[in-house]
Amino acid sequence: DAGITQSPRHKVTETGTPVTLRCHQTENHRYMYWYRQDPGHGLRLIHYSYGVKDTDKGEVSDGYSVSRSKTEDFLLTLESATSSQTSVYFCAISDPARRENQFFGPGTRLTVL
Amino acid sequence: GQQLNQSPQSMFIQEGEDVSMNCTSSSIFNTWLWYKQDPGEGPVLLIALYKAGELTSNGRLTAQFGITRKDSFLNISASIPSDVGIYFCAHSNFGNEKLTFGTGTRLTIIP
Numbered sequence: 001d002a003g004i005t006q007s008p009r010h011k012v013t014e015t016g017t018p019v020t021l022r023c024h025q026t027e028n029h030r031y032m033y034w035y036r037q038d039p040g041h042g043l044r045l046i047h048y049s050y051g052v053k054d055t056d057k058g059e060v061s062d063g064y065s066v067s068r069s070k071t072e073d074f075l076l077t078l079e080s081a082t083s084s085q086t087s088v089y090f091c092a093i094s095d096p097a098r099r100e101n102q103f104f105g106p107g108t109r110l111t112v113l
Numbered sequence: 114g115q116q117l118n119q120s121p122q123s124m125f126i127q128e129g130e131d132v133s134m135n136c137t138s139s140s141i142f143n144t145w146l147w148y149k150q151d152p153g154e155g156p157v158l159l160i161a162l163y164k165a166g167e168l169t170s171n172g173r174l175t176a177q178f179g180i181t182r183k184d185s186f187l188n189i190s191a192s193i194p195s196d197v198g199i200y201f202c203a204h205s206n207f208g209n210e211k212l213t214f215g216t217g218t219r220l221t222i223i224p
Contacts, residue, residue, distance in 0.1 A: 004155075031210055042119075042201060042214035043156070050210070058211065090155050099210035100144050104155030 003027050004105035006091050012111045019078040021108050023091030025071075031094045032074040033058075033102060034066060036087040043090065049074055081112045119202055119215030127223050132189040134218040136202035145185040146203040146212070147176050156201055160187070189220075197222050 003026030013019050023032060033048040035058075045058030047066040055066050063085060065077045078085055088109050092102040119136045126132060136145070144163055148156035160171050162178035162185060169176055173190045185202055202215040 033210070040216060042117075042216045043203075043212075044214070045211060048210060059213075092155075094210065098161075100146060100205045100212060101158055101161055102210075102212065103158065107153075107155050 004091060004093055004103065006089075006105040006108050008108060009106065010109045012113065013081055014113050015082055016080050019081050019110065019112075021076045021089055021091075021110070023074045023076070023105060025074075025091075025093050027093055027103075028071060029093040030071070030096050031099055031102075032068065033092040033094075034064070034074065034076045035090045035092065035104075036060065036085075037090060037107075038087050046076065046089075081110075083112050086110060086112045117202070117204065117213050117215045119218055121218060122216070123219040123221065125221045125223050126192055128192060128194060130192050132192055132196070132220060133186065134200060134202075135184060135186045136204075136215045137184040138204055139183070141182040142204040142206055143182065144205045144209075145176070145178050146205075147174075147185070147187050148201045148203060148214075150199045150201065150217075152198070159200075192220075192222060194222055196220060 005024045007022045034046040035043040037043050044060045049055045049068040067075045088107050090107045091105040094102045147159045150156040160176040165182045166180045167178040175188045177186045199217045199219050201217050203212045205212045
């Protein structure tokens with residue numbers, strides 16, 4: 001199994017509060033990704049990173065920001081959480097040689113009340 | 114974004130049966146991937162396909178990259194209880210990190 005951990009694994013928060021999710025990898029992979037998974041939508045890319053301080057937007061980036069100050073950590077921040085951001089969030093990593101072969105973490109279930 | 118249709122949405126089968134599922138896209142891609150997700154876990158890559166017409170196996174699983182480059186198929190032979198889960202297809206272009214996922218096929222095995 002790829003060495004990917006996510007924290008927290010579960011979180012309940014209230015509308016309007018800031019939330020930060022953390023992804024940590026021990027594989028030293030350059031590429032890291034944040035997805036959200038919702039019923040009927042599969043997985044959708046929020047943001048990804050191709051190196052320290054290098055990030056780009058995905059399909060559903062509105063309302064989310066990311067930061068990567070170290071190779072091993074990729075943070076996803078919801079500046080002001082909304083109920084539509086209730087979802088399961090997955091982090092993934094990939095090797096530059098096969099960027100499309102992505103390995104996923106265990107997920108974080110976020111509920112915004 | 115690209116349309117990626119995965120079918121069926123769900124399947125209820127008996128142990129030992131064969132399973133077939135497929136994905137179709139509105140556009141051409143040169144990489145197709147199949148993932149499986151167990152309850153409470155992240156998806157795990159099963160098979161990657163890079164060439165039109167390619168047929169690749171992983172144990173009892175066989176996936177094919179359609180010759181039109183707009184579709185892909187996954188077959189599971191002689192299903193067993195541990196095959197239960199959600200199967201996702203995904204596509205991209207080679208070297209492109211942005212994957213588009215299908216909506217998934219939920220496989221349930223009836224006792």
